[in-house]
Amino acid sequence: MAKHSKSLAGTGQYRIVTGTPVSLVAAGGTLILVAVLTALPFFAGRDLLENMIFVFYMLALAQCWNLLAGYAGLVSVGQQAFVGLGGYLLFALTIIAGIDPLVAILLAGAISALFALPTALIVFRLRGAYFAIGTWVVAEVYRLSFAQFRQLGGGTGTSLGPDITNAVFGIDWVKSLLDVRTPAARDVISYWAALALAVGTLLLVYLILRSRRGLALGAIRDSEEAAASVGVNNARVKLVVYIIVAAVTGMIGALIYLQKARISPDAAFSVLDWTAYVIFIVVIGGIGTIEGPILGTLIFYLLQNYLASYGPVYLILLGALAILVMLFAPKGLWGYVSQRYGVELLPIRRRLVWKKDP
Amino acid sequence: MSLLEIRGLRKCFGSVVAADDITFAVEPGEALGIIGPNGAGKTTLFNLIAGGLFPDSGTIHLDGRDITTARPHERCIAGVARSYQIPRPFETLTVFENLLVAAVYGRRKSEADAAQACGEILDQVGLMRRANVLAGSLTLLERKRLEMARALATSPRLLLLDEIAGGLTESECGALVDTIKALHDSGVTIVWIEHIVHALTAAVGRLIVLNFGRKIAEGNPDAVMSSADVRHIYIGIEA
Structure with missing residues (x-):
């Protein structure tokens, strides 16, 4: 049945279009890039793989924090709670329960989501700056609690024995496939797991933003009061996002500490490593966009790779860069580029078009 | 049954009484106008109806259903929609x-x-x-x-318009009034707060006047605007 429009001649229908020519090219480019990255272990050395693992988990953490703060307005400074929780769960599940590490990563995600629910009941009572501080305090409670577990090394932490790290699912297959020794094969598996997690996180964030929930998140980001006035249940949308992000962050934490094979409360619940750097990445890249955290991660990696040996000067430079970006490109570098040139690689915009009936 | 029924609504901010025992009803298909000087409690009344604020006492019923304590998004789904003054x-x-x-x-x-x-x-x-x-x-x-x-x-079944004509030029305002009239003709029930009285009286069939949180007049727009109380409030405001 065709409905009539007053201003447009003929009959037809209004439809929603999302893709653009640029986004189609970007999607093709992404597929090729993922294929190349998947094949990387066949021709790259261990150093590069280890660097890439770092890039992948920082990218995944940045996407998570961006969804939380850039879209749902939940500026958490306590995401290290879930990185540490995931890491400790991996150790507990493998050392105490004897579960395969890769399965333990998935379980760590599910259990982190369960922990997120009571955590949300506490921190969701707070708003704005108080929410930020509240999440940080909760993360400290997590840190102090895990320091009490003797079986997991208490305050000094513990290590994963080679009996566990070398027994990762698929390690023999990788050894024969690439003709490498056990430690190198372990890295390859970590690399693929990290790649899968980064791509999976990216895809998940994209699908959430493309769904009806993404529309609600955009509305909440711009005006919570107006969002509620058009029927959006703000509290519920935020809670769902918080729990999804906690699950993914827990899985990333588990993966990070599978690769490190050594955990301690201070490192696992470090606000600097797992939240401050992540905020830096999102802010300089462009908060509230999917592309921003990708750009931010690359910049952060390059800065760290070339400047970390300068010690304190490196941190001063990071801070200075963050301040400059906030002053001159408040929407981040990607925000600046996309505003100036009108590009959008991942299309989440919905455009209204009029399609005439044939 | 009335679409919107408000009984004894009261809301205080400290010692300021923004809504003082307000009672009125809106029938389905009606267009009701609300006027009053700045600070009379007009927007507070909208916030109470749309759910941004909760009353100290009194009740709000939409189509016979008590929505006094419903949250804003629930009221929207129940059929109340609003525009913001800003x-x-x-x-x-x-x-x-x-x-x-x-x-x-x-x-x-x-x-x-x-x-x-x-x-x-x-x-x-x-x-x-x-x-x-x-x-x-x-x-x-x-x-x-x-x-x-x-x-x-x-x-929406009930559309709340908060000073939608404020800040517009005369011709823009006329175009907006036409749009609102067309909406009303299509069956939407409207409650409209406005300072621009001639725009309001062109579109609504009934007028309520608020002052200091109290309802001081109600009825046919021409009769209300010529009553002594309302003229007293508006002298010096409406030149």
């Missing part, structure tokens, strides 16, 4: 997406079904050629129209 568009969404959120969440429609309804509303309020631009780039008149369009996208 427009609050979703600035980083496009004009069309602004309506889409409202249709998808306020009316529980799928995005594909909502597109048709949103397109028709944009056409009706004259925003079609701006459909795919960011709402943050709209002019004041366009923002006011967007406020109304977004509220309409929730398919």
Whole structure:
């Protein structure tokens, strides 16, 4: 049945279009890039793989924090709670329960989501700056609690024995496939797991933003009061996002500490490593966009790779860069580029078009 | 049964009584105007009806159902929609997406079904050629129209308009009044707060006057505007 429009001649229908020519090219480019990255272990050395693992988990953490703060307005400074929780769960599940590490990563995600629910009941009572501080305090409670577990090394932490790290699912297959020794094969598996997690996180964030929930998140980001006035249940949308992000962050934490094979409360619940750097990445890249955290991660990696040996000067430079970006490109570098040139690689915009009936 | 029934509504902010024992009803298909000097409690009344604020005492019924303690999004789904005096568009969404959120969440429609309804509303309020631009780039008149369009996208039974004509030129105001009249003719029940009395009286069939949180007059617009109390309040304000 065709409905009539007053201003447009003929009959037809209004439809929603999302893709653009640029986004189609970007999607093709992404597929090729993922294929190349998947094949990387066949021709790259261990150093590069280890660097890439770092890039992948920082990218995944940045996407998570961006969804939380850039879209749902939940500026958490306590995401290290879930990185540490995931890491400790991996150790507990493998050392105490004897579960395969890769399965333990998935379980760590599910259990982190369960922990997120009571955590949300506490921190969701707070708003704005108080929410930020509240999440940080909760993360400290997590840190102090895990320091009490003797079986997991208490305050000094513990290590994963080679009996566990070398027994990762698929390690023999990788050894024969690439003709490498056990430690190198372990890295390859970590690399693929990290790649899968980064791509999976990216895809998940994209699908959430493309769904009806993404529309609600955009509305909440711009005006919570107006969002509620058009029927959006703000509290519920935020809670769902918080729990999804906690699950993914827990899985990333588990993966990070599978690769490190050594955990301690201070490192696992470090606000600097797992939240401050992540905020830096999102802010300089462009908060509230999917592309921003990708750009931010690359910049952060390059800065760290070339400047970390300068010690304190490196941190001063990071801070200075963050301040400059906030002053001159408040929407981040990607925000600046996309505003100036009108590009959008991942299309989440919905455009209204009029399609005439044939 | 009345569509909206308000009984003994009271709200205080410290020692300021913003709503003092307000009682009135709105019949289905009616257009009701509310006037009053600045600080009379008009917007507070809207916030109480739409759910941004909760009353200290009194009740609000929509179609016989008690919504006094319902949360804002629940009231929207029940059929109450509002525009804001200072427009609050979703600035980083496009004009069309602004309506889409409202249709998808306020009316529980799928995005594909909502597109048709949103397109028709944009056409009706004259925003079609701006459909795919960011709402943050709209002019004041366009923002006011967007406020109304977004509220309409929730398919409201009761539409609350808060000073939608404020700040517009005479001709813009006339065009807006025509749009509101057309809406009313299509069956939407309207409650409209406005300072621009001639715009209001052109569109509504009944008028309520608020002053210091109290209802001081109610009835036919011409009769209300010529009553002694109302003239007393408005002398010096309406030259």
